[in-house]
Amino acid sequence: MRKVRLGRTGVEVSAIACGTWAHGGPKKVGRMEVGWSGHDDERATAALVAAWEGGITHWDTADVYGDGHSERLIGGLWDRVPRQEIFLATKVGWDPGPYEHFYHPRLVAERLERSLAYLRTEQVDLYYLHHCDFGPDDRYLDGALEVLERAREAGKIRFLGLSDWSSEKLARLAPRARPEVVQPYRNLIDDSYAASGLKAWVEEHDAGVAFFSPLRHGLLLGKYEQPTRFPEGDHRNRIEAFRDAAVLAHLRRCREAVERRLAGHPEPVLQALTGALLADAPTGCVLLGMRRRQHALAAATLGEPLAAADLAWVRQLYQAAG
Numbered sequence: 539m540r541k542v543r544l545g546r547t548g549v550e551v552s553a554i555a556c557g558t559w560a561h562g563g564p565k566k567v568g569r570m571e572v573g574w575s576g577h578d579d580e581r582a583t584a585a586l587v588a589a590w591e592g593g594i595t596h597w598d599t600a601d602v603y604g605d606g607h608s609e610r611l612i613g614g615l616w617d618r619v620p621r622q623e624i625f626l627a628t629k630v631g632w633d634p635g636p637y638e639h640f641y642h643p644r645l646v647a648e649r650l651e652r653s654l655a656y657l658r659t660e661q662v663d664l665y666y667l668h669h670c671d672f673g674p675d676d677r678y679l680d681g682a683l684e685v686l687e688r689a690r691e692a693g694k695i696r697f698l699g700l701s702d703w704s705s706e707k708l709a710r711l712a713p714r715a716r717p718e719v720v721q722p723y724r725n726l727i728d729d730s731y732a733a734s735g736l737k738a739w740v741e742e743h744d745a746g747v748a749f750f751s752p753l754r755h756g757l758l759l760g761k762y763e764q765p766t767r768f769p770e771g772d773h774r775n776r777i778e779a780f781r782d783a784a785v786l787a788h789l790r791r792c793r794e795a796v797e798r799r800l801a802g803h804p805e806p807v808l809q810a811l812t813g814a815l816l817a818d819a820p821t822g823c824v825l826l827g828m829r830r831r832q833h834a835l836a837a838a839t840l841g842e843p844l845a846a847a848d849l850a851w852v853r854q855l856y857q858a859a860g
């Protein structure tokens with residue numbers, strides 16, 4: 539597994555990171571589905587161990603994934619995986635608890651302590667603010683940053699991260715929050731990383747970047763033969779494309795074309811989808827969701843950026859699918 543320097547953190551992390559949102563299992567917040575169906579603790583644990591064995595030593599979780607379930611699963615692994623070999627990231631921000639805002643300073647402080655306890659660690663390597671909604675006039679931002687600076691001084695976190703589904707929001711707030719790492723949504727269909735100005739900010743400030751949902755939750759693999767509804771509690775039910783026969787057929791054709799073009803690679807489609815994101819991000823890694831051992835074994839063959847000619851071809855192919 540190739541290592542990348544995660545920007546000015548100076549830490550060398552695996553170019554492919556292990557995403558564990560699905561390890562939280564199915565979940566609803568009110569009527570909104572926000573989890574993943576089909577989770578199994580044993581399978582998820584086997585995926586994490588295989589990821590480590592394959593050199594995937596950057597792991598990403600959050601307080602809200604299964605309301606701490608994903609963090610607890612990871613925290614239960616340190617007798618099989620040496621803690622010091624994992625660059626461990628978690629997040630706060632999507633569950634306000636009893637407070638009037640997600641980023642109330644007391645909530646941020648409490649959630650960090652909970653994450654440390656669930657993860658059974660004294661220090662989190664990278665602690666993200668999970669989204670960029672800091673209230674009217676961003677009034678909760680400074681308080682959250684202050685709590686995290688104190689936590690850093692106390693040795694509870696090493697680096698600060700900022701995440702969002704919108705690269706535009708990240709580009710607006712990164713100059714003020716000054717995170718060492720940003721975590722934007724990015725894949726070959728949804729890609730405003732450069733156009734938003736975030737890429738320029740990352741380069742100017744030597745930030746690390748971790749792209750999430752590179753497969754658009756599995757959709758872009760072209761593996762769905764039929765329009766699909768998932769069991770209750772699965773966020774993929776909120777994405778129309780999983781039920782759109784024409785989109786699914788197009789993505790299957792993309793898969794066949796990539797399998798022909800990148801036939802020399804053991805995982806052509808995964809390589810196309812992840813290698814394209816790594817190609818223009820020298821301080822970047824890709825967070826790939828791995829819920830079973832086979833996913834981690836496949837992921838361990840990835841991590842190299844696409845060559846320029848393949849990159850242009852792949853971008854054109856998938857943008858037509860968008």
Ligand SMILES: NC(=O)c1ccc[n+]([C@@H]2O[C@H](COP(=O)([O-])OP(=O)(O)OC[C@H]3O[C@@H](n4cnc5c(N)ncnc54)[C@H](OP(=O)(O)O)[C@@H]3O)[C@@H](O)[C@H]2O)c1
Nearest residue numbers: 557558559701750751752753754755756825826827833836
């Ligand atoms: N900061 C944020 O707001 C945010 C938001 C989203 C995600 N993230 C992070 O980014 C990570 C990755 O994103 P993601 O989980 O949304 O999705 P993703 O990486 O785009 O897709 C992962 C899913 O694709 C399928 N898959 C993966 N490898 C496969 C393989 N080799 N063969 C067949 N299917 C495979 C699996 O689902 P099936 O087996 O069910 O098909 C897997 O759960 C998350 O786990 C999380 O850590 C962060």
